[in-house]
Amino acid sequence: xxxxxxxxxxxxxxxxxxxKGLSGASDVSKETRKLxxxxxxxxxxxxxxxxPASPVKICVFIENMGYERVEQFGYxxxxxxxxxxxxxxxxxxxxxxxxxxxxxxxYEEYMYSNHYAGGFLLGFxxxxxxxxxxxxxxxxxVLLDNVxxxxxxxxxxxxxxxxxxxxxQYLAGLGHKSIAMLNGDPQSxxxxxxxxxxxxxxxxxxxxxxxxxxxxxxFTLSDCATKFVSRFIKAGATAIVCASxxxxxxxxxxxxxxxxxxPDDMSVVxxxxxxxxxxxxxxxxxxxxxxxxxxxxxCLLLEQIMKGNRINRLMLIPELVVxxxxxxxxxxxxxxx
Amino acid sequence: xxxxxxxxxxxxxxxxxxxKGLSGASDVSKETRKLxxxxxxxxxxxxxxxxPASPVKICVFIENMGYERVEQFGYxxxxxxxxxxxxxxxxxxxxxxxxxxxxxxxYEEYMYSNHYAGGFLLGFxxxxxxxxxxxxxxxxxVLLDNVxxxxxxxxxxxxxxxxxxxxxQYLAGLGHKSIAMLNGDPQSxxxxxxxxxxxxxxxxxxxxxxxxxxxxxxFTLSDCATKFVSRFIKAGATAIVCASxxxxxxxxxxxxxxxxxxPDDMSVVxxxxxxxxxxxxxxxxxxxxxxxxxxxxxCLLLEQIMKGNRINRLMLIPELVVxxxxxxxxxxxxxxx
Numbered sequence: 094x095x096x097x098x099x100x101x102x103x104x105x106x107x108x109x110x111x112x113k114g115l116s117g118a119s120d121v122s123k124e125t126r127k128l129x130x131x132x133x134x135x136x137x138x139x140x141x142x143x144x145p146a147s148p149v150k151i152c153v154f155i156e157n158m159g160y161e162r163v164e165q166f167g168y169x170x171x172x173x174x175x176x177x178x179x180x181x182x183x184x185x186x187x188x189x190x191x192x193x194x195x196x197x198x199x200y201e202e203y204m205y206s207n208h209y210a211g212g213f214l215l216g217f218x219x220x221x222x223x224x225x226x227x228x229x230x231x232x233x234x235v236l237l238d239n240v241x242x243x244x245x246x247x248x249x250x251x252x253x254x255x256x257x258x259x260x261x262q263y264l265a266g267l268g269h270k271s272i273a274m275l276n277g278d279p280q281s282x283x284x285x286x287x288x289x290x291x292x293x294x295x296x297x298x299x300x301x302x303x304x305x306x307x308x309x310x311x312f313t314l315s316d317c318a319t320k321f322v323s324r325f326i327k328a329g330a331t332a333i334v335c336a337s338x339x340x341x342x343x344x345x346x347x348x349x350x351x352x353x354x355x356p357d358d359m360s361v362v363x364x365x366x367x368x369x370x371x372x373x374x375x376x377x378x379x380x381x382x383x384x385x386x387x388x389x390x391x392c393l394l395l396e397q398i399m400k401g402n403r404i405n406r407l408m409l410i411p412e413l414v415v416x417x418x419x420x421x422x423x424x425x426x427x428x429x430x
Numbered sequence: 431x432x433x434x435x436x437x438x439x440x441x442x443x444x445x446x447x448x449x450k451g452l453s454g455a456s457d458v459s460k461e462t463r464k465l466x467x468x469x470x471x472x473x474x475x476x477x478x479x480x481x482p483a484s485p486v487k488i489c490v491f492i493e494n495m496g497y498e499r500v501e502q503f504g505y506x507x508x509x510x511x512x513x514x515x516x517x518x519x520x521x522x523x524x525x526x527x528x529x530x531x532x533x534x535x536x537y538e539e540y541m542y543s544n545h546y547a548g549g550f551l552l553g554f555x556x557x558x559x560x561x562x563x564x565x566x567x568x569x570x571x572v573l574l575d576n577v578x579x580x581x582x583x584x585x586x587x588x589x590x591x592x593x594x595x596x597x598x599q600y601l602a603g604l605g606h607k608s609i610a611m612l613n614g615d616p617q618s619x620x621x622x623x624x625x626x627x628x629x630x631x632x633x634x635x636x637x638x639x640x641x642x643x644x645x646x647x648x649f650t651l652s653d654c655a656t657k658f659v660s661r662f663i664k665a666g667a668t669a670i671v672c673a674s675x676x677x678x679x680x681x682x683x684x685x686x687x688x689x690x691x692x693p694d695d696m697s698v699v700x701x702x703x704x705x706x707x708x709x710x711x712x713x714x715x716x717x718x719x720x721x722x723x724x725x726x727x728x729c730l731l732l733e734q735i736m737k738g739n740r741i742n743r744l745m746l747i748p749e750l751v752v753x754x755x756x757x758x759x760x761x762x763x764x765x766x767x
Contacts (some may be wrong), residue, residue, distance in 0.1 A: 242592060244747055251743050255579060386740060393739075397730070403723060405589050406745040410581055 094224045095138040104132055106401055113139065122414045122426035140362075142235055148184045150393065154223070156190035158216030159313070164368045166313075166337075166384070167215060170237070173388020174213065179260040181392065190216075200226045210220045213237070218280040232250060233398035244403045247394040249350040250389060253283045254290035256411035257334060260362045261294025263413055264332045267423050269360065273306035275321055275340050284309065287336050287364070306330055310340050318343025322351070329357065331422040333405075338363035338370045345418070349374075351429060356420030358427050376416035383409060432475040441469055452477065485521040488732065489546040491560070493527035495553030496650070503650075503674075503721070504552060505575070510725020511550065518729065522581045524688055527553075527560075531683055537563045550574070555617040572728045572737035576619045581740045584731040586724060590620045591627035593717040593748035594671060597699045598631025600715075600750055601669045606697065606759050610643035610667035610703045612658055612677050621646065624673050624701070643667055647677050657681025660689070660766060668696065670761035675700035675707045682755070686711075688766060693757035695764050715754035720746060 101111045113121045114129030115138075121129075141176030153171065160167025171187065178185050186209075200223050204212060215237035217224055227234060227241045238250040257274075264272050274291045276283045285321070288307070295302045305328045310317040318340055325333055335341035348359055355361055356376055363370050366381035386409055397404055438448045443466070450458045452467030452475075453526060458466075467541065489735045490508065497504025515522050520683030523546075537560050541549060552574035554561055564578045575587040594611075601609055611628045612623045625644070642665045647654040655677055662670055672678035685696055690711055692698055698708050703718035723746055733740055 242589075242747060252579075253741075383740065390739065390741070393734070401732075402727065403720065403747045403748040404727070404744060405592070405740060406743065408743040408745075410579060410740045410742040 095133070097134040097138075100129065100132055100138060103136065104128065104265050111278035124258055131154065134142060136397050138280040140279060141379065144178075147208075148182055150184045150186065150208055150210045151178060151213065151216070152204060152207065153185060153187045153213045153365040154190055154217075155187065156214075156216040156221065156315075157218060166365060166367060167284045168398065170215065170330070170388045170391075173385035174391045175388070176385075177389040177392035181191075181396070183392075192393045201232060204232045205228075211235075211399065213391050214239075215393070219282055220280055224359070230354070233282075233395055235394045235398075237365060237387065241407065242405065245398060247398055247404045249390055249394060250283070250405045250408060251287035251387070251411040252408045253411070254293065256364060256382075257287045257290030257336075258294040258297070259411065259413045260334045260364075260380055261291060261298065261300075261422065263415070264334070264360060264362065264419065265294070265298035267332075267360070267421050270300055271303075271306065271329045271331050271422075272300065273321075273328070273333045274308075275325075275327040275333055275344065276307065276309050277312040277336040277337045277340070279309045284336060291334065297300045312337040313339050315339050319347050322347040326351075326353075326427065326429060332362070332419070333359065334362045338365045338373075338377060338379055340364075341379070341418075342369055342373055345349035345377070346373075353427060355418050357426075358423050360419040360422075362419060367411075370414070371416070373418070375418050378416045378419040379414050381414045384410070433462045435474075437466065437473060438477060439469055440473065441465065443604070448604045484545075485519050485525065486547045487517040487521045487545055488515060488550065489541060489544065490522060490524045490550045490552070491554075492524065493525055493551075493558065494555060494650075495668075496607050497524070503702060503704060506721035507552065507725040507728075509568070510722035511560055511728045512725070513722075514726040514729035518733070520729075529621075538567050538569060541567075541569045545672055548572075548736065550728050550732070553575075555615065557617055569681040571734055572731045572735075574724065574728075577743065579742065582735060584735055584741045585743045586727055586731060587620070587745060588719045588724070588748040589745040590623035590748070592629065593701060593719075594624045594627030594636070594673075595631040596750045597639075597671045597701075597717055598628060598635065598749065600695060600752070601671070601756065602631070602637060603700065604669075604697070604756065604758050606669040607636065607637055608640075608643065608668050610662040610665070610670045611645070612655060612657075612662075612670055612672045612681065613644065613646050613675070614649040614673040616646045618649070623672060628671065640665065647673075647680075649674040652680035652683065654677050659684040663688075663764065665765060669699070669756070670696065671699045673701050674705045675702045675710075675714060675716055677701075678716070678755075679706055679710055682710055682714070683710075690764060692755050695760050696763075697756040697759075699756060700736035703749075707751070708753070710755070712755050715749050715753045715756040718749040718751045720749070 097108055098110050101108045111129050114126045159165030160171050175185055208313055211233040213235045227246050228243055231245050231324045234246045236248050240248045292302055308321045333344055341361050344361050348355055363377045363379035366379045370377040370379045434445055434448050438445045449464050451463045495504045496502030497508050512522055520573050546571040552573045564583050565580055571583045573585050577585045613625055629639055645658045670681055676697050681698050685692055700714045700716035703716045707714040707716045
């Protein structure tokens, strides 16, 4: 087997010059490098790995989403991903975008310069520049709850439309006709999907969508429910479908403050099945997103993209979890204090 | 290693009695069986497999779709699936539904009684009873180009909406404003998806959808294009987006018969990228469905369902393949013979 020593001998160069030529060190002239490489090629030189193969590094970018505490939406997703990644000995770094926002980092540049083989992005809204950049990236990337068409990007999430459809189906089955929807941020892709599920469900069950019974809140801000609840009550709603458990929790608090009972006076449905859903008063009927499964599927998708499998979207089944916050529509009249 | 002979010797029983005791045959008393099993346990007896583990059997049901010849839509899907299944040593049977139609077979019953561990269904239309049955099945099943919500069923296909959206985007970019859509069977789920992609694309590019420029043909019948082409021309269409290459081929033939030139007088776009697309006159611009990849992903999904991963839908990226059947809108007036 040809060694660096053989090449050095043949070219009458020092071993260190040949080594530098092969590795492309800057203190060797272009001509020498070319000569060394050509000779190495002709002599059948095969470089030896000097270090063991470095592990595959994956970078997770998080924005607009908590993940550090068990009650936060991102927590189980990250756990699920890390568990699955560990079985492949992948090295996972978590980068909250807020740290980088001010630096205006470029996705592809950041990934290459830090030797990341793949990325996982969660919590990004429709206007984020990273999403625009993803349209052209060649870095295998999984994107949660968004859609980008690029063969190196796979989009993942539960079927949000179906989730809200199920909630409406369940409420319609209980006899509700005036159903309100407290949606999430209008800048979020899932808000559009959930609203479309709401409209589909209402229309499928022959119910009228009234625009005064639709509002946008903030997925993660319980307080923002306050102002919408009275509005929905005045407009005659007997049930409120919320785009997150946090929003539903805000609705429960506001109904309690107004002296109304759930589900006797108002049915409430959440989304996500965060730990708070089961511990709410009363325990919240919700649409479960299996977040551990989401995390595990990130791993599956990254591996598939790396193998050249052009998966554009993978959607998981949401699940209606019936607890105590839903019942038949109220029969008594209610008066706001 | 302890053998049946050793146990028989120890207990002073015949080999056949010990064997029956171990296997639980009915002509051995409960007491003898207990004695044999306890002795076998104490002596460290390990039963030998008498047969190798039987392979996982998968059943493929095909309806409304050719798969036996390379030019047919199902061919590469089945090849892709069989290739991937072979790496897992799965045993694949193909069952054309037409053989069973008259027998009114029940999916679950058929699968259990024939020891199938999983199913793959392709070509079924919305009204097929099998689709209704799939809502409740517990057999891991992959369904092509349809959607059923059940944790044991995963739905697979290219993103049909995005495919037709890309076709409209491309034609709009060439300057077309009057674009017609020759869709497939109205009973097919993909027809609805493709029509929705058409409407989305037209609206996104500020073009008007005219209902007289939309028609339904039969995906696999080239001839049915005949009657629609004149209608589209009279209504002023400068481009026709077809829901299959076979339909597009029919359009090309009819335009030729009418003495019109493609793309000078009319642009034509197909769907699928079947072998006929490249050999059409002129070679057909189309939306490619990577059918080998579809087949391979059937295997991936079946395996995931068997592992308990609740994937509801997996969508692959369609790809616009530009050939010679598309160009700028005609400038001359055309007159039908």
